[in-house]
Amino acid sequence: MNQKQTHKGPDNGLGSVFWRSVEQFHDRPALVVHDEVYSYKELGDKAIQLAQLIQTAEIGEQQEVVAVFASRSLTSYTGVLGTLTSGRGYVPLNPKFPLERTLYMLQASGASTIIVGIEALGLLAKLLPLVNRRLNVILPMEDNEMGNIIAARNQKHRFFCTMDLVERNEWWRPYPSNLEKTAYLLFTSGSTGNPKGVPVSHRNVTSYLQHVITSYSFNELDRFSQMFDMTFDLSVHDMFICWGSGACLYPVPEQAVMSPAKFIKDHELTVWFSVPSVPMFMQKLRLLKPNAFPSLRYSFFCGEALPQGIAEAWQEAANNSVVENLYGPTEATIAISQYRWDADRSPGECKRGLVPIGQVFPTQEWRIISEDFRELSVGEVGELCVSGTQITRGYLNDDAKTKHSYIIFPDHPRKIWYRTGDLVMCNESNNLYYLGRIDNQLQIMGYRVEIQEIEHVLLGTGAAFAVVVPLLQQHGKAEGVCAFLPKELEANHLEILNHCQAKLPDYMIPRKLIFVEDVPLNSNGKIDRKQLMEQLEVLR
Structure with missing residues (x-):
């Protein structure tokens, strides 16, 4: 059969971006993970096989999204592509996240199917007993022993293994996507309470991709x-x-x-x-x-x-x-x-x-x-x-x-x-x-203070990083700010304060300087200000 006919995909939605390249570049490398090289044809075949398994698992109960519980592995990429190819959106779950947060995201998403990478099996064993509905769990074939143990302990859920993947049906085609349907569902951190779910439609994301690819x-x-x-x-x-x-x-x-x-x-x-x-x-x-x-x-x-x-x-x-x-x-x-x-x-x-x-x-x-x-x-x-x-x-x-x-x-x-x-x-x-952020704008002694303005002045001392957080009183109001700076500048403590005095009004000068080897980062690689504020409370 003609190669292009074999891999023809939908002509709209997020998945179509990948499938057009499968047609045009089927023998070229698409992914290199753990030093293994996968061509567009190979990745496309795996996506279709997984999409067929998702549809088998969800007969009579199709949900809008499928959870992908994996990270930096072949399963994570085929999970995303297979889910989109099945006509559903995906909701990524992070094996590095705390159990409680992952449980909340899974429950809130409404997903009835979860694709699991070998790197997430340990957390999966703790997660499944807490889920309040039956799931279709697609496990990797790389660790059958662990998968069998998890399945035996969680009999209310249905388990499938990637060993169940069959040779793809040559007549089977990727499902076209309704542009208004969810392409992926992400959860963003809220300042308080649970994370906020943001459904992103195929129209939203293809608008972005079209602009960037043509630019x-x-x-x-x-x-x-x-x-x-x-x-x-x-x-x-x-x-x-x-x-x-x-x-x-x-x-x-x-x-x-x-x-x-x-x-x-x-x-x-x-x-x-x-x-x-x-x-x-x-x-x-x-x-x-x-x-x-x-x-x-x-x-x-x-x-x-x-x-x-x-x-x-x-x-x-x-x-x-x-x-x-x-x-x-x-x-x-x-x-x-x-x-x-x-x-x-x-x-x-x-x-x-x-x-x-x-x-x-x-x-x-x-x-x-x-x-x-x-x-x-x-x-x-x-x-x-x-x-x-x-x-x-x-x-x-x-x-x-x-x-x-x-x-x-x-x-x-x-x-x-x-x-x-x-x-x-x-x-x-x-x-x-x-x-700056509206929620990073402080009121100190009646003055509005932008945290980033203070950080800019501190960076002028030669610091590789400078992170400013509020010093909060018991009633939650800021009485000043604290700055986290590189450990190697600790000997320059007075010079740094003098530099701030020359550049900033008194109420903006840090009340406290803390010198650290590194600042903590959250799962997205951003500076974790919340964790720094928790450290500050301990030090106080």
Whole structure:
């Protein structure tokens, strides 16, 4: 049978991005994981086999999403592709997350089928007895003994093994996707209570992919990094921008995530994507030497504010690379604005030591509003609101939070706008500047204080990192701030305070400096401010 006929997939939805490349690049490498190379044809065959097994497991009870409980393994990638190919969306579960959080995400998703990687079997054994409904559990064939033990102890659930995969039916085709249906369901951290579920539709994500793929000259010879856990939406960019370009995906091993210089060089990666914390730690280890990564053609950063110094250091290390700063919340689908670094122009365009977040994609809309929802002008600071095809439909089973964050303006009664909670301003060139979070804005002695302004001053002391958190009184009000700085600067304690006194008003000067070897990161690689505040309470 003709190869293209064998692998023909749906012509819409997130999965179609992969299937078009299967048709065009079927013998080229699509994935290199644990040093094993899988072609588009091989990955496509595995996805279809798994999709057939999902449909067998869910006869008469099809749900909108399937859970994928795996990380940086073949199972995690075939799980995503197989789920999409079966006509369902996927909800990623992270084996590194606490049991209680994983249970909540699984229960809230409504998924009746869970695909499990060998790396998650230990937590699965603890998870299944707590689940309040029957699940279809698809286990890996790599560890049948462990799978048999888990199955024997959890007889209310139905178990399937990837050994049950049959040779694919040549007449079977990937299911087409309704563009309004969920492509993936992610849970974002809330400031209090349980995580918020964000269903992202096929229309949302294909709008993003179409803009990015047409904006850059990716091709089948590119080698993409895959740094992000699948519970972080930037992983969708990693996978589907890569596969939509016919390129090859290189998941970064867990042990190399925070120091991936050798991995970049060994595999001659051409496209890089990470949060800024990664190059921050690489710089601390003196790994960002000029021309260190000549193979890179594109370097993307997102998820945190990008410091000017990090952008400059990375551009020197990846001297052949275009450096892009992306911005966007999960609710606006991966990213919604972009700024291209220019060694000559950009230093003069930075504010508070941060790279601009640039301009909102031309396919989307934006406005900056005041606290009373008045639209602000150039140079005024307010909350960024965004609208367009990338804006998701709200939070899963949470009308109150949806109503607060997804709003309608009187002059656009048919458009939904998402309130990002980010403080920004724009200049006359429509370049946007991220100035901090509304919820990171403190009131100290009646003054409004932006945490990032203090961090910028501290970074001016030569610190590789500076993280500021509030010093809270018993009633929850901030009495000042505390700063976490690199251990090697401890001897410069007085000089740092003098530097702050010269730059900041008294109420913004840190009351306490804590010197640490490293700052904790959350599962997405971002600085974990909540954990630092907990450490601060212990120290007090």
